[in-house]
Amino acid sequence: MDRKLRRAPDAEWVLMYRLGLSRKRIAELVRAEPATVGYHLVIARRRDPELEAAHVAAAGTKAGPSPAELARMEVIIAWIKAEGRLPRDGSEDKKERSMARWLSDRRREAAEETLDPGYRDGLAQVPGWQKNRRESEDEERWHRRLAQLAAHREEGHDWPRHKDCDSEREHTLGVWIHTQRYKHRRGDLAPDKVKLLDGAVPGWQTGRIRGRPPSR
Structure with missing residues (x-):
């Protein structure tokens, strides 16, 4: 048995819990x-x-x-709205890195269910703020591909193919929609994305009818 388990309960951990710290926060602090x-x-x-x-x-x-902390949150929210993205911790800009660290702290608190309601209500203005940078960029890319596919169809083109393509654009969109169909068949595509696809590109689940020549 682990040495710490034989000594349970650890007095320091119990004191931290008594003072209001969550189990996850205690684990993080004591490693x-x-x-x-x-x-x-x-x-x-x-x-x-x-x-x-x-x-x-x-x-x-x-x-x-504090009022100063809430004001900082408002500054960060305003920056996100102006830039159209979340701050990046790898940015060359020192202020942006600081904002990214601030958001990271709030994400951790949200995961531990210790996020203050003042922060929770304010950050509700920022869709997807709890996601990390990679998840956020993936989400942005998904919506961009959907818009590109909708434009492709509105131009009168048939559904893009992921093989034997006429252009790089068709290949990119073909691979993307093929992936969405595959995920949907497996039950892995989020319902909100299914709804967006249904609204923007009706018929996306069926795609090309076998044997039909591609539209030009």
């Missing part, structure tokens, strides 16, 4: 597995029936963000 911290807390709650009430009370009485 332990959340399951290990949870094991200690289970034993601690059995020994002290009032521990959970103290934890809930402490977590609920934490001071919210």
Whole structure:
């Protein structure tokens, strides 16, 4: 058995929990597995029936963000709206890197269910803020491909092919829509994306009718 498990409950971890810290936050601070911290807390709650009430009370009485902190959030939100994207932690701009770190902290708090309501309500103005940069860029690319496919169809072209293509554009769009069909058949395509596809490019699930010559 793990050395820490034999010593359960760890007094320091129990104190942090009593002061309102979540299991995940404690695990992060002490560099332990959340399951290990949870094991200690289970034993601690059995020994002290009032521990959970103290934890809930402490977590609920934490001071919210200061006016300066809320103002910083508004600055970051305004920047995101102006730039049309989330800040990047690899940016050459120091201020952008700082904003990216700030968002990363809020994502962690949201995952731990400790995000202050003031931040939660403010960041609700930013769709997808909880996603990391790669996820955000993937989402932007998905919507861009959908718009390109809709334009392709509006120009009178048949459904793009992913093989034996006439152009690089057709190949790119063909691979993309082929992937969406494959994901949909497997049940892996999000319902909101299915709805967007149905609205923007009706008939996308069927595609070309076998044997029909491509439209020009």
